[in-house]
Amino acid sequence: MLIYNANVVCLNDLIEQGAVYIQNGRVNRILSHQELDSFLLKKPDLYSVNAGGAWLIPGFVDVHVHGGNGYDFMDATEESLLGISKFHAQHGTTSMLATTVTSSKDNIEKVLKSVASFQEEIQPFAQVIGVHLEGPFISPNMPGAQNPNYIVPPNVNWMKEWTEIYPNIVKILTLAPEADHAIEVIEYSLSQGIVIACGHSDGTYEEILRATEAGLTHSVHMYNAMRGFHHREPGVAGNILVNEGLSTEIIADGEHVHPVSIQLLTKLKNKDNLLLITDAMSAAGLGDGTYNLGGLEVVMKDNVARLKEGGNLAGSSLTMIEGFKYMVNTVGLSVSEASKLASYNPAKLLGLEYEVGSIREGYQADLLLLTKDLEIEKVWKRGELIEF
Known part of the structure; x- marks a missing residue:
């Protein structure tokens, strides 16, 4: 053709x-x-x-997406995997990571099993290339829209069990690097080829720096659910902004982050270490109503999802094409620059930049x-x- x-x-x-x-x-x-x-x-x-x-342009690679069109990856069924991959393929995603939420060990294992089985099937829509474990090893001080009842300290035995039973399924692990035993989990997971990400963290600048030295290379949904920048304690946000060894993600929906803050990010990261994600939940593609995220009730109104209790933003209703357009039309990137954020940089994070994420011969x-x-x-x- x-x-x-x-x-x-x-x-x-x-x-x-x-x-x-x-x-x-x-x-x-x-x-x-x-x-x-x-x-x-x-x-x-x-x-x-x-x-x-x-x-x-190259197909989008979404490394942080929980669901869409009424389905959630935590459902751990083939129907949900097909439904999510179809919905997001309609909006330009051709590769994606099934992203979990903080939940019970048993529920997380069901997701790992479902994705491992799904990869053995013919996938007609977006390719589910693995799992992004977002939690349960996060900070109770920064739960965001994660269920605090399931937050646990980093557990290397769990990671060993999961990687032995489901090899090469976990592609990204998001944790709070300041937590007890986090460095041990980082070092083990890194040995298994897993990308280590900082997220839902209340760590100090120095704690994130130590984790970077141990193998932390990525951070999730920049500015959201992390210790912010202070001129006397730069925190998680400050470390990410100046640390060339850390890539990060942005939810470009006009709700999670102000466009000026995104512009700052594109300048400091030189567009090489910035990824566009959706962080979409099951409500994406649907209208106003009440939904569920990790056992928590979420209310969607005017395309903005918030926890019913507390009002925290709960994922998004974003699609990659809408985020892409926002980066071009509101933030001011060129189509080529936005394409890099949405396709090449995510592929590079996963070590797939020689296979997907750009238009090249071969x-x-x-x-x-x-x-x-x-x-x-x-x-x-x-x-x-x-x-x-």
């Missing part, structure tokens, strides 16, 4: 009126407008898609065709058009 007459967004280049030739589910050639005619002479019967001057053909107004026209995964 050939997609032509597109603004092709590559990692370090924008090819106007370019074309992408796909073969066996991978990008075989990237062509300029000048190269197209001679290429077509060699393949006169090639199936072609005229992009009409639209944007062609890479998996996970592609989105966007109108000039950044609305999704088509979604391809491994070169196959996803039918919804």
